[in-house]
Amino acid sequence: MPGQAGPQPLIALRDVTKTYVNGDLAVEVLHGISLDIHAGEFVAIMGASGSGKSTLMNILGCLDRPTTGEYRVDGIDAATLGGDSLAHLRRETFGFIFQSYNLIPSATAAENVEVPAIYAGLSAAARRERAAQLLSSLGLADRMDHRPNQLSGGQQQRVSIARALMNGGRVILADEPTGALDSRSGAEVMALLRRMSDAGQTVILITHDRVVADHAHRLIEIRDGHIVGDSGARRPAAAPAGVAAEGGGDAGALGVADMAEAVKMALRALRANLFRTVLTLLGIVIGVGAVIAMLAIGGGAKQSVVDRISAMGTDLLLIRPAQTNSRTADGVIATLVPEDADALAELPNVAAAVPELLGNVTMRYGNTDYQTQADATTPSFTVARNWPVDRGGFIAPRDEAGYAPVIVLGQTVARVLFPEGVDPMGRYVLVNNIPFQVIGLMQAKGATPYGADQDDVVFMPLSTGSMRVFGKRFVRSITVQVQDTARIDETQAAVQALLEQRHRRQDVQIRNMSSLLETVSATQNTLTILLGSVAAISLLVGGIGVMNIMLVSVTERTREIGVRMATGARMRDILQQFITESVVVSAIGGAIGAVGGLGVAAVLRAFGTPILFSPGPVLLAFGCAFLTGLVFGYMPARKAATLDPVVALSAE
Template sequence: MVSTVPDAATTVPLISLRGIRKHFGVEGSGQAPVTVLHGIDLEIRAGEFVAVVGSSGSGKSTLMNILGCLDRASEGCYRFQGQDVAQLDADARAWLRREAFGFVFQGYHLIASESAAENVEMPSIYAGLSKERRIQRAQALLVRLGLQGRLEHRPNQLSGGQQQRVSIARALMNGGSIILADEPTGALDSHSGAEVMALLGELADAGHTIILITHDRGVAAQARRIIEIGDGRIVSDTAAHGTAGLKPGLLTMPDLAESHKGSTSSGRTWFAEVAEAARSAWRGMCMSPMRTCLTLLGIVIGVASVIVMLAIGEGARRKVVEQMGTMGTAILYMGSKAPSTGGPAGQLTEEDLAAVRELAEIRRVMPVIGDPVTVRYGKADKQIYVFAASEEMPLVHHWKLAQGRYYTGAEDRDLAPLVVLGHKAHAHFFPDTPNPLGTQLVINNSAFEVIGVMSERGADSGAQDYDDMVFIPYQSGRARVYQTQTQPDYVVVEAMASEQVHDAEKAIRQLLLARHGGREDFGIGNAAARIQAEAATRESMAVMLGLIAAVSLVVGGIGVMNVMLMTVRERTREIGIRMAVGARQRDILRQFLTEASMVTLVGGVMGLLAGLMIGATLIVLGVPAVFSVRAMLGAFACAVATGLFFGYMPAKTAARLDPVRALAGE
């Protein structure tokens, strides 16, 4: 009867190298490349405890980097459980480092800002293990390795032997089927070194494949197979003619080309990945508080200046619009004139005005008669512009009363002798009487009762000062003051909306041409066009202020980019460590993009608060400022977008680092 159980000689080797060569050198530099490995042929089976021994410069570390998928061979074939590693993309190699290998380095390569437990957890973060499970596993491993009282200690609070134990625990976090130990005792005293070798022996006994890189033959002698390498070639190999009796490996390797795809999707959400990156980013910010504060300052100034500038611009615009609203932002002026073809001036009749009122584009039509007339009160008299118009005057000019009331349409039709004073007219005739209501003014020998006082308005672009006028009903004015007047001096027409001013002007012209037999014996002045142009200018100025302020936000973003580039350079070794434990390029990219976004996020919040405080101070000081929620959200969003934009290049630089060079970086 023939056994169907494959023995060690017939199973596919865990690792198989054929003709592996490695050249170093920059193409196009004009210098010949340096060959470090010269045609390495090697097989390692699951469960072996192998020591690769050689002097410094012999190529053993380069061989380890290739075995651990940190580097790629220049020539030859590397098969992992029968699959060609050269065919794997960067993510698949990262998956292999994460799931199959565990690295133990001479320099420990622990991240200084993370605790012992957090360093151990790192491989499982990229493997997608839930937070609760990875914390439990990391703590269990550290307790198993005798570090139960050191879980929250940072690397600088641990001895060399303790740091190496943390490194071994990290290598075992995802199973550690294959432990790649590069000079694990090189930086340790003899006692700590013996403890580490004892641990590796225990792991080998438990079925882990151990590949030990060392120059110390005494350390190598503790392995069960010794491979000596010199000048990039295998000098000797103590492998027995068979490997029967080896414990089977712990790894069942699926198709590498497919298995890494979606490997973080199960049990690990996008939110969890971002949350973990944000935690690391926040800790990184806290490690360099002065630099972080200076970086934040640029973002804070940018966001605050955008908010304050836009608030001031909006306040100025609204104030101008409010002031111009009293002049009417949808107003046309209409009057009689002689036609350009010759002949007498036309007449604007009551019927004409009634027809204009019926147009769909027209809201109000207000005829006006006005001239300087002698006005007396007691012994005081003055030539005052007496403004005779309908009761719609405050509505047409968006003008409020300071005291009393305005006359009504019924009072106008009844020829009621009523008068409303302008602000300056009130001050002139009643300097010592705050409330002149009920008193009598004599206008052109007719007595008029004061029933109201208008609020202060100001002159309209060089025209007669409205505050120096008095206002009487139109019909009463014709009957009592302007008896010889046969038609209004001019007519104020208010369009339905400022956007319809030009349509209203066109409709009035067509109507009056039809009513006047085709004679253009009238004129229409578009005052709203000038007012709208001025408002548009104010809006443009507000936008310009916002753009100027945005420049400071861009400058802050450039500061973020500079700081992130410096951070990448300072944390090159950390990036290499993360790659060694299985981080993909997109994991590194996300890490540093999150850090850039975190800086701008915190700076944006602080900028919002600073902008509100500055704006509130300005309002207290009397500066017109109007805060817009949309502007604040826009400034905040721009800050975050700036962080992403300017942080992308440093993050991309970090993601593209070569793992071997990154690990060797300072």
Template sequence: MVDTVARDRLEPGGRPGEPANEPRHDAAETTRASEAGLAAPLLSLRNVRRAYTNTDGGPATEVLRGISLDIAAGEFVAIMGASGSGKSTLMHILGCLDRPTSGHYQFAGHDIAQLGADELAWLRREAFGFVFQGYHLVRSLDALHNVEMPAVYAGASLGERERRAAALLDQLGLADRATFRPGQLSGGQQQRVSIARALMNGGHVILADEPTGALDSRSGAEVVALLRELADAGHTVILITHDRAVAAQARRIVEIRDGQIVSDNGVRAPVAPNAPRTMIPASLDPRRFRAAMAAGIAHTARPWTDMREAFAAAWTVMWTNRFRTALTLLGIIIGVASVIVMLAIGAGTQQKVIAKIASFGTNRLYVVPGGDVSRGPGGVLTEADVRTIRQIPHVTTATPILRNKVTLRAGNVDSFVNVMAVNTDARRALNWNVARGLFFTDQDERNLATVILLGKKTRERMFGDANPLGAYVLVNNVPFQVIGELEEKGATSGDADDDDVVLIPYATGARRVLGTMNLNWITVLVDDIDNAEAVTKQIGDALEATHRVRDFRVYNRAASLRAQTETQQTMTIMLGLVAAISLLVGGIGVMNIMLVTVKERTREIGIRMAAGARQRDIQRQFLTEAITVTLVGGLAGVLIGVAIGLALLHWEVPIIFSVRAMLGAFACALVTGLVFGFMPARQAARLDPVTALASD
């Protein structure tokens, strides 16, 4: 059974993650590399020592005390010793999970001390396969994905690694357990899964640390038999055990005690012409080791594949811890929804205020008689000034206004009201539309027609709910016919109530009612609010030139509107910032949960590092998990924010949704995940593999 596995691993270019552009090596070249490996030891230790610093400040504890050991390719070696003898520490050094304090360790003739973190990760996934006493399977993954793990970090395609993992599970008798998680498997089955994982990238050197320690005698015997089959198939097998009966299954027994080798039977597998090929590929040939390593480190999955794998792993973790994930999402959801709703309310309120102001004119200027100094000349505005203003660029229209109090009588109802004598341009200049009836015309102006339009409040006071159109009223005892009613504009204060007013033609008012041509003010309409300041200056200059004195004032209503708009915008921003605080709190929650997650999954991190994960792989995985949480929370927050906004619209709260605000809130959520997830991800990536594997 395992012979078939071994033969599958020997196919040229068949290792998952092997660069597509590397030259293919035939069996003869692989055999030559293997023979070279037997001539020069594959693993060589010289006077290796390992000491651990005591955290309480005491002297360092020396676990290995000058180990010298050579292991050739294809050997089946048992390293035997009692608990605390240093055999597991030796295995960690052999498997490049740990470094010696002093001494030299060479793999394929190359000094391991010269290799960086990424190079050691490549060597672990290229050369080694680990089988641990505690199985060390990732509990959130099923058997198939646990086996696939080394190939993921080797950059193998999804289809290729699924086929290889399924084949390995099938050949190890676990085809019907591929979708089972570790908690659903027996101890023997879990250990078989770990052996399949060790073989996923070839398993050229199998390091088995007490593989039978947690198994019953029958399962333990099956695991040892599997290791013998792997050794017979040409794998280099290093078995760590305290059991002499298990060690006796190996061809060579090295006994270690108190960190020193006390015996070595020195038995080697003979190199005969008909001996099985060893499992060392050409990539581990000392003559091309460095080049193969450089190519292997450079060869990873495509960015999209990396991203897909990271998000798939993150989603699995989130789904496994659904309740905790939901609590974490809540902070992001509240933050995003708050930002969207608050900005929508702010924008809606701002538009409502601006619309209210707009009913009184936004791009209007007002020219009134009287100088800037109270003791200065009073000044007079005339129709000639209106004509002068109309000649100024960007002026749409200039409207003369005569205003005074008059006595208005309808039947037996008298009222003292404001009358405004205006021309036909007033309809546009003053934004005064007719609710019913007609506005007077230029012909009415020329004919001094006695026609009148009533404001809403004036009509209610004089006629109640009756339709006033066609009725006659007396304005200072001059009969006028009602031809229209003005739209409601809303009251302001005092005499400025624009709904308690009547309008009459300018010429009629000047000559037949008010008896004066001196204007109360001139209303100027500017084509664009951005031109208001320039037009204000030009009006001042032009009128000063004709009056020869500055006996007037020009009020820029647009400037006032702009100031009020900026105030509203500031208030909207303040609302958004207040809401963003909840998003910040949600981000802190993400960081807190991620820190807890790193602590809880420390062993998983060690397992992934043993399978060949680089520091950046670990960092990317945990960072992706944080981003995934905020991505889901951001999307949910947008939907909930829109739902709350629609509900507020139903209750007639002014709401204006902004796509930019939604995208901004969503982007902020992603940035929050990136920023607050970086520290936990970096902490996870910097964990020591041995310390991580030993965690509870």
């Protein structure tokens, strides 16, 4: 190393000042410090509280930058280094021993020691072996799996020393290492520092205690930001060759913690505050479970719709006027007329062509009034629509030809108008104050998949409805029943051509049953998406909860972040760690929510609700949970990654 091979100092400060600005107030803490420290020296920097010694240590350890002046480490000007390069320098050159130990509470002694090597890219096996070796050499072989709160102060400080040595520790920076220890533990720590110095490592001791400072080979006194005394080196400062590389192995590598290690650290951090983690999980669990359950319900409803429409038959063509056509004064689209149906009935492969004119009417029987829908149509309706009569008969050709005032009731209308025990057959009802005789009752159809009551309708001859009830000659639709469904497309083309010939323009829309199924499916898909979107709101709320909890976690673990930065973590390492924690908690919540959502859907199916299980919604919901953790974890992670190491270490 340059610091060993020649007179060039390992650490050199020239006219270094440090000024802290708080609003309009500027306080200069260091005043033109110039200092050289050579490799292998054991230096004590002594001063009273407020003298600037801790600020000087932060600058020496690249945790802070000088306001003015020059600071060189091994000939490299620290001012020219970016954040990642400074992190590399801290990781490969410095080892920190703090007065308050600064151990990670949720990690064991061995895991605390391994931290610097994680950011150096050392393999897990090599890290464990190196940590065990260091802890054993410091008399902590039987305490490696203990957490900090299970260790005495002296033991915690020895763990801190082992962590400082993990990557080799060319320069050991010890800030009041005995300040929080009893005299016996303090003596043990100083003996360890002396042995490190004897082994050739550079040790810089920050203290206010003269007795502690006397263990060093060189004493530098600082007062009010000025160096007021320097005893000079008491022995040649020559570090043995190979000291810098000892123990680091692959410590010079610039790798980041692998994903498995990041997940392990995330689980450890989440376990440390289990109750808060459960509350965070709850929002994700509810969101994912709701999305899966809602999509399963929507998929089941869609399948039910498709099944019901398919049961009507696939041999129908539904003809409606195009919406762009002109309308009559009362808003009716003036396109289709009953004669179009007569012409269509003559086409090959057409079994029936049924025109329909629908409108709302007021029915009255006795003292009961009821509003319902009237369908003026032709005798072929029951065959084309596969809807038979339950009692009596349907409209006959003679009724259509003679404008007969006859009517066929749906079951709902009959039940409302006629009291129990009264047979509606043959009785007269008023339709918009026009008397009609009841000649039949339709079979019950029930509700549509959308909840509409299909039995809330009455039927009358098209001629009667057009002339006497609605006063319109244009029909709303024509239903064409084909004989051979294999030729339905050919028949559709023939129908289109005939209507264009009759109307001299293209003014109708024709849908066969498969097209209708596609339309209904698309509508149902929209409803399913709507249900999923509503459920996704809870997932969004859960994501906001994750972000809030992670922000709290960053605040609570600010000192831990500072320790990780001091041991060599780069910005992207901290960013990765906190994003991983957010993703892990979201992924766990997503898995639990997926199981819960499937369970809820299964229970609903047991109670008769149409449910469709498919892997798509499960994967979608779980993926959204994962993405939620990634997106909502970024802001807290970035806040953690951009913390200043000095500020983070000084946090309470």
